[in-house]
Amino acid sequence: MANESFDQTMMFQGKVDDELATSDILYTVHEALKEKGYNPINQLVGYLLSGDPAYITSHKNARSLIRRLERDDLLEELVRYYLESHKECK
Known part of the structure; x- marks a missing residue:
C-alpha cells in the first residue's frame, strides 16, 4: 500500500565526510602558522x-578554514578539551 510509507520515519544522513572536524582545522591552522614562522x-x-x-596566515588555506568555525564554538571546544584532558590532575 502507498500509505504505509507515510507511517514510517525516514532518517536523513547529512554529508559528514566533506566537513573537517574542529580539531582537524585547529591542527592545520597550527601547522600553517608554525611553517610560516609565527x-x-x-x-x-x-x-x-x-x-x-589577519592573525591567521592564508598559507595552506588556514585563514579560510578557521573562518568556518564560530569563535564561541571554538572556545567551547578548547575549554572542553582542556578540562577533560586534565580531570586526573586535580
Missing part, C-alpha cells in the same frame, strides 16, 4: 580575542 598559540589567541582573521 607563534601559533599567540596568533590563535589574537584571533580568538579580536575576531580579526
Whole structure:
C-alpha cells in the first residue's frame, strides 16, 4: 500500500565526510602558522580575542578554514578539551 510509507520515519544522513572536524582545522591552522614562522598559540589567541582573521596566515588555506568555525564554538571546544584532558590532575 502507498500509505504505509507515510507511517514510517525516514532518517536523513547529512554529508559528514566533506566537513573537517574542529580539531582537524585547529591542527592545520597550527601547522600553517608554525611553517610560516609565527607563534601559533599567540596568533590563535589574537584571533580568538579580536575576531580579526589577519592573525591567521592564508598559507595552506588556514585563514579560510578557521573562518568556518564560530569563535564561541571554538572556545567551547578548547575549554572542553582542556578540562577533560586534565580531570586526573586535580
